[in-house]
Amino acid sequence: MTTRPADDLDRRLVLATQAGLPLVSRPYDVLAEQLGISAGEVRARLADMLDNGRIRRIGAVPNHYALGYTANGMSVWDVPDERIVELGEAVGRLPGVTHCYERPRALPDWPYNLFAMVHGKDRASVLAQVEEIATLLGSACRARDVLFSTAILKKTGLRIG
């Protein structure tokens, strides 16, 4: 999917926008001035970075709590490694799952290799969604847990430079 290595302009665009896009009528003109290139070049490069996945999307990042999604459960599962792709993809397709990853176990403290984040307006709705995951996994699930977040301690997002 990626066709060219990341270059200096990619990096300078990250630095110029990681705190946010300028809230002015012509935001790409402001970036162009900062970067010493034309607004057309800024837009073309952003389009390129969206195409090759270096930018997932351009938009608003809401605070989940402020939107009423106060229950945030990190559900974690121990499933057989040889079935992880099939099971991970199926879990990722369930509604309410916002992220789904395979991660390494840390034995003996942590036997889980499949992580699925579930957001909901209360713990009961999160737990109901976690039960749907359990049903889908069936006997492939050997151990499980759900870790609710009780406080956001920091949320600044990516910062480089």
Add this chain to the structure above:
Amino acid sequence: MSAVAPVMDALDRRIINALQGGFPLSDTPYQDVAEGLGIDEADLLARLQRLLDTGVLTRFGPMFQIERLGGRFVLAALAVPEERFEAVTAQVNAFPEVAHNYRRTHRLNMWFVLATETPEGIDDVIRRIEAATGLPVFAFPKRREFFVDMRLQA
């Protein structure tokens, strides 16, 4: 963070839903979005600024996939003794590489995401967090990503 939600009206919610993806790469993107919502550009910009100032939005801009730019994101956790929780939170949050940090219900009670510009940077920041806190860091780098979509209906 307080769980008390700031006051939002129906238009705020429409703005948040409209801006969770597909922001135009046009000369006047806010104007284009405002037209789609049937409001003035100035009103959209003022409301966006207020949503950011009140913390309803944590950010507005491009969301970078740092691995595609040569960097790394790693989920990590600590088992923090309860009596040290506040002090360790300050120690961990002081690292600019810590992008988010959550308290969670488990013996591993602090979960944070490390973002670094290079793969080697992760090992380095983990060592420095261990030195600062005196606690072992459990690192959970992603092996495979099956699904990511953070959009939530406002």
